[in-house]
Amino acid sequence: MTNAVIAGERLAHPGAEYASASLGQCQHCGFCTLHCPTFLLLRDERDSPRGRVRFAAEILETGRPPTPEAVRHMDRCLSCLGCSSACPFGVDHQRLWDESRAAIERAGVRSLRERLWRQALARLLVSPNWFRLMLGAAPLGRALRPLLPAQLRRMLDVAPVRRSPPRIAGARVYPAIGERRMRVALLAGCVQQVLGAAVDDATVNLLTRHGCEVVVAEGSGCCGAVPLHLGMPERAARLAAANVEAWERITANGGLDAVVVNASGCGTTVKDYGAMLSDEPRWADAAGRIAAMTRDLTELVAELPVTYNNPAEGMTIALHTPCSLQHGQGITRSPQRLLRSAGFVVREAPDAHLCCGSAGTYSLLQPEIADKLGANKAGALEIAGGDVVATGNIACLLHIARFTAKPVVHTVELLDWASGGTRPAALDSVSG
Numbered sequence: 312m313t314n315a316v317i318a319g320e321r322l323a324h325p326g327a328e329y330a331s332a333s334l335g336q337c338q339h340c341g342f343c344t345l346h347c348p349t350f351l352l353l354r355d356e357r358d359s360p361r362g363r364v365r366f367a368a369e370i371l372e373t374g375r376p377p378t379p380e381a382v383r384h385m386d387r388c389l390s391c392l393g394c395s396s397a398c399p400f401g402v403d404h405q406r407l408w409d410e411s412r413a414a415i416e417r418a419g420v421r422s423l424r425e426r427l428w429r430q431a432l433a434r435l436l437v438s439p440n441w442f443r444l445m446l447g448a449a450p451l452g453r454a455l456r457p458l459l460p461a462q463l464r465r466m467l468d469v470a471p472v473r474r475s476p477p478r479i480a481g482a483r484v485y486p487a488i489g490e491r492r493m494r495v496a497l498l499a500g501c502v503q504q505v506l507g508a509a510v511d512d513a514t515v516n517l518l519t520r521h522g523c524e525v526v527v528a529e530g531s532g533c534c535g536a537v538p539l540h541l542g543m544p545e546r547a548a549r550l551a552a553a554n555v556e557a558w559e560r561i562t563a564n565g566g567l568d569a570v571v572v573n574a575s576g577c578g579t580t581v582k583d584y585g586a587m588l589s590d591e592p593r594w595a596d597a598a599g600r601i602a603a604m605t606r607d608l609t610e611l612v613a614e615l616p617v618t619y620n621n622p623a624e625g626m627t628i629a630l631h632t633p634c635s636l637q638h639g640q641g642i643t644r645s646p647q648r649l650l651r652s653a654g655f656v657v658r659e660a661p662d663a664h665l666c667c668g669s670a671g672t673y674s675l676l677q678p679e680i681a682d683k684l685g686a687n688k689a690g691a692l693e694i695a696g697g698d699v700v701a702t703g704n705i706a707c708l709l710h711i712a713r714f715t716a717k718p719v720v721h722t723v724e725l726l727d728w729a730s731g732g733t734r735p736a737a738l739d740s741v742s743g
């Protein structure tokens with residue numbers, strides 16, 4: 312395998328050209344390997360970023376169908392981008408992995424069962440209504456568990472037993488309380504609408520109390536990360552374009568200061584809309600504008616004059632910064648800073664740069680690796696100490712909660728409580 316740039320006639324997708332340039336940047340130095348959760352767990356070069364760069368070259372350069380070996384080791388990649396943070400040569404792993412996954416799907420090398428399962432995930436998880444229906448059927452599924460295929464049994468294993476009623480279902484405007492400082496669009500998302508109503512409650516309460524008008528735009532929904540990471544960029548682009556259109560519409564009708572995202576996995580994707588839609592003449596400019604105005608919730612809160620009067624001053628929080636926040640968006644300190652200024656004692660866990668194993672659909676498709684990484688992360692957070700675990704991404708929150716007895720909450724729930732909002736229900740078992 313070589314680092315040669317992909318020949319033009321072999322390019323099946325325009326984005327592959329950019330990915331091929333990244334291939335040429337890899338010097339095979341291996342600095343990234345010890346930052347890769349799958350290499351640290353499996354100790355196999357083929358499960359390291361360097362090994363995967365070689366597989367990506369094979370997939371993208373040769374034009375031959377990907378081998379089962381290449382598919383197996385690319386599938387084990389979490390897309391956590393720990394490798395990108397560690398790489399001194401600027402290799403764009405995100406684009407490499409996305410293009411490789413898309414090439415694998417286009418080649419049609421998976422079994423029929425696998426293809427159907429991945430198609431089902433790409434359709435069901437992006438629709439809050441379907442997802443809600445699936446969770447509603449979970450009790451029946453648990454009764455029939457032994458009869459179900461392994462994929463559905465895994466889904467039942469990770470599905471929370473309780474779910475909260477939706478807070479931001481449908482388009483709606485939440486007016487600012489007092490003088491309006493900003494008008495922001497909140498990404499409604501998909502899975503979080505069903506499983507993270509408390510997170511959306513806290514977000515809307517915190518922002519409106521501090522002068523933000525919060526708009527959930529008609530037509531906005533899943534960010535597109537689910538199909539993108541399943542190797543379906545066209546479907547991801549359609550979802551991205553729908554969001555861009557919805558937010559452009561509200562920009563034209565009243566202006567917009569920011570798009571705010573309270574799930575860091577989704578934030579990473581929305582901030583990449585400019586690149587995702589760069590080949591779409593109708594959307595490219597607007598997507599670039601939207602990406603530039605997108606903020607993780609912690610970035611936006613840091614800009615607001617929030618006054619804290621923390622009823623649990625001194626409560627100790629073990630913080631997990633999601634890889635989508637630290638590696639995907641380069642935000643490493645703002646959650647700590649905000650929680651500390653709110654009066655919490657914040658402890659970081661050892662190996663805080665490593666992924667918890669959740670990684671979107673990864674925990675469904677690679678259950679053994681996901682569970683080992685989840686248990687490792689929970690163990691590290693135990694070493695950090697504290698009464699409560701906090702994180703900034705619903706998928707990490709739900710995954711880590713399976714491996715720890717401590718309550719796990721979203722950072723915004725703590726910030727909202729500390730600035731006059733309600734105490735998170737998840738803290739009922741915690742004193743203070």
Ligand code: SF4
Pocket residue numbers: 336337338339340341342343344360361364394397398399400401402
């Ligand atoms: S650190 Fe960067 S250049 Fe070095 S092997 Fe990893 S990806 Fe390649």
Ligand code: SF4
Pocket residue numbers: 346347348349350358359360363387388389390391392393394395404
């Ligand atoms: S994205 Fe994460 S799992 Fe994949 S190669 Fe990079 S560090 Fe390893």
